[in-house]
Amino acid sequence: MSQKPSAIIFGGLNTCSRALAALLVPPEGERLVSHLRIVDRFSVYPPTTYLGAEFPKVLAQPDVEYRQANLTVPSAVASAFDPPSGKAPYSYVFDLTGETNHDRSEVIAIKLTFTVARIIGLEAARRKVNAYVRLQQPVYETSDKGPHDEKEDVKPVRPLDVWWHETLRMLASIDDLPLVILRIGFVYGPYVEFGLYPLVITVASIYGYMNKPMKTPWGPGKDGVNTVHIDDVAGGLWACAAWMASLGRQQANLTAGEKIYFHNDKSKVKDIEGTCIPDAQPVAPVFNLVDDSEMTMAKGGSMITEFFGTTFEFYSFFENALAKLKLDDVVEEINEHHVGTWTEMLQTSNPPISQTPLDAYMDQWALSRRKLSYNNSKIKKVIGYKLKRPQFTHDALREVVDKWKAEGSWPVLEGR
Numbered sequence: 001m002s003q004k005p006s007a008i009i010f011g012g013l014n015t016c017s018r019a020l021a022a023l024l025v026p027p028e029g030e031r032l033v034s035h036l037r038i039v040d041r042f043s044v045y046p047p048t049t050y051l052g053a054e055f056p057k058v059l060a061q062p063d064v065e066y067r068q069a070n071l072t073v074p075s076a077v078a079s080a081f082d083p084p085s086g087k088a089p090y091s092y093v094f095d096l097t098g099e100t101n102h103d104r105s106e107v108i109a110i111k112l113t114f115t116v117a118r119i120i121g122l123e124a125a126r127r128k129v130n131a132y133v134r135l136q137q138p139v140y141e142t143s144d145k146g147p148h149d150e151k152e153d154v155k156p157v158r159p160l161d162v163w164w165h166e167t168l169r170m171l172a173s174i175d176d177l178p179l180v181i182l183r184i185g186f187v188y189g190p191y192v193e194f195g196l197y198p199l200v201i202t203v204a205s206i207y208g209y210m211n212k213p214m215k216t217p218w219g220p221g222k223d224g225v226n227t228v229h230i231d232d233v234a235g236g237l238w239a240c241a242a243w244m245a246s247l248g249r250q251q252a253n254l255t256a257g258e259k260i261y262f263h264n265d266k267s268k269v270k271d272i273e274g275t276c277i278p279d280a281q282p283v284a285p286v287f288n289l290v291d292d293s294e295m296t297m298a299k300g301g302s303m304i305t306e307f308f309g310t311t312f313e314f315y316s317f318f319e320n321a322l323a324k325l326k327l328d329d330v331v332e333e334i335n336e337h338h339v340g341t342w343t344e345m346l347q348t349s350n351p352p353i354s355q356t357p358l359d360a361y362m363d364q365w366a367l368s369r370r371k372l373s374y375n376n377s378k379i380k381k382v383i384g385y386k387l388k389r390p391q392f393t394h395d396a397l398r399e400v401v402d403k404w405k406a407e408g409s410w411p412v413l414e415g416r
Helices: 017-024 055-059 074-081 106-127 159-172 196-210 230-247 249-256 297-307 317-325 327-336 339-347 377-383 394-407
Strands: 007-010 036-040 064-068 092-095 131-136 179-184 186-188 214-216 227-229 257-259 283-289 312-314
Touching: 007 017, 007 074, 017 036, 017 055, 017 230, 036 074, 055 064, 074 106, 092 106, 092 230, 106 131, 106 159, 131 159, 131 230, 159 179, 159 283, 179 230, 186 196, 186 230, 196 214, 196 297, 196 339, 196 394, 214 297, 227 230, 230 249, 230 283, 230 377, 249 257, 249 283, 249 377, 283 377, 297 312, 297 394, 327 339
Parallel strands: 007 036, 007 092, 036 064, 092 131, 131 179, 179 283, 186 227, 214 312
Antiparallel strands: 257 283
């Protein structure tokens, strides 16, 4: 029997690292790795970010280590790669770093997304790891003609998104890095409190509580907002690492490599160390990962609101036009309808809830139009990945809500 690889996860404690760790070293069941280290900027004792009820059980196991570190410091990253005494060097690296708060400045986006990934990528190449998997959040907008495969040149929209994309170009240009890029849809699942869908689930529950329809200005709702369950994010990351370790970068590029095109401002990249020249088209293996639901705004909104006993509707033509023209102005008005009710639901819960990671406030980013439609056939055919949660269902929503209730993050209300 061959020895199991050792793995290190950088970043993502506030996104997907917890689920990946639970897959690699489950408290019950067979481990996939011999040793796991997780490195991020947050504290876990005491926690300075949401951890969920089950992650502390993962950390309590032998040969599992959490290290708090400043990943913008090269020496801290280099030290994180040093294995514990008597343990083999880390062979699988999972890069889940990157700034996800959309209100951050471009300077912060560069530092916490591009620069951090470059430091980790260069050190991983120097250490000659067997696999380096980069998780790419849904920072792109696709055209109306979808779903889109990995060869199509999808485009980042906001400054934060542009630097997530530029990070891929930089990593792909590191020749000795066994890089695989996993490009995901909008994540949902137990203990996932970040991103679009947890917010929509929370707000839909409020409108269900008020017995009012939940509305959006973006009719008719045919735009793709493709989903992926957190279990498949974790499973896909592991499958990509094992696939790369079996091939190496050169063969992996030949099998699944895609050109990564320039979508930045030429005047900005020239001053940032490590960026590719605009004309460069670095190549790296890229895989889309979404479920088979082919989720759209209308379909997803209807499914979620139906679960909470209400409906999903679109504003009238006049209201719709006004909202699109003055989205900045209507943000507060839209939130007035439900934010106070969420507080009421928390206070009247049995027992009352004083702290929750779930927020009901929908900022301009949350209210903006989404268009993300990916084709997921490549990861199935090339890697042989089989989706664990192929469909977005009411049963999946029930699991999400029930686990939040069990840990005291979701209101328990009579008759609901």
